[in-house]
Amino acid sequence: DAKTTQPNSMESNEEEPVHLPCNHSTISGTDYIHWYRQLPSQGPEYVIHGLTSNVNNRMASLAIAEDRKSSTLILHRATLRDAAVYYCILKEYGGSQGNLIFGKGTKLSVKP
């Protein structure tokens, strides 16, 4: 699976939107872009994933660049509960390996 690059940390104010960037310049045509997050003292939690088109769910939105070399996870209104480490992970669809490869992620702090 290809590698991703994320900022080590970001800060946000409560109730403001947050844009978490991810670069994946070596992405292949069959790689899905997945986002997971890990809240303090919990296991990682699935957030969203996409292939080419932008995606929305109840937790977040995923904006994917046209060339797919980067993507942005958007939290529309950050809450204190969104303080977590966010991981951007590429996953080959139907690949031989089902496991996720975690990097360092982006630690998001949310200020009241």
Next chain:
Amino acid sequence: EAGVTQFPSHSVIEKGQTVTLRCDPISGHDNLYWYRRVMGKEIKFLLHFVKESKQDESGMPNNRFLAERTGGTYSTLKVQPAELEDSGVYFCASSFAGTRGWGEQYFGPGTRLTVT
């Protein structure tokens, strides 16, 4: 619906002892994964079961680690004998493999293992 559960939540053992961690996946999830995070490091994959078969065990660090998944339901991860460097948090995850590849993974809360 119950999520992925892990037992125990915390285990403290002495070097050289044996510890067995248990994971109960979400019902109906054929895929079960073990990961771990050792101090200051990233979360690393250990192995992947599809039902009761080991699909991929390339992440297992050495032969002191033994994972089983009898009957394709719950899984155990045994460390024997435990070493200091085995300390960390062990996560289990499960997924339903439908038509979208391996599926989103649902993680348990982890077992914190401390070897003294």
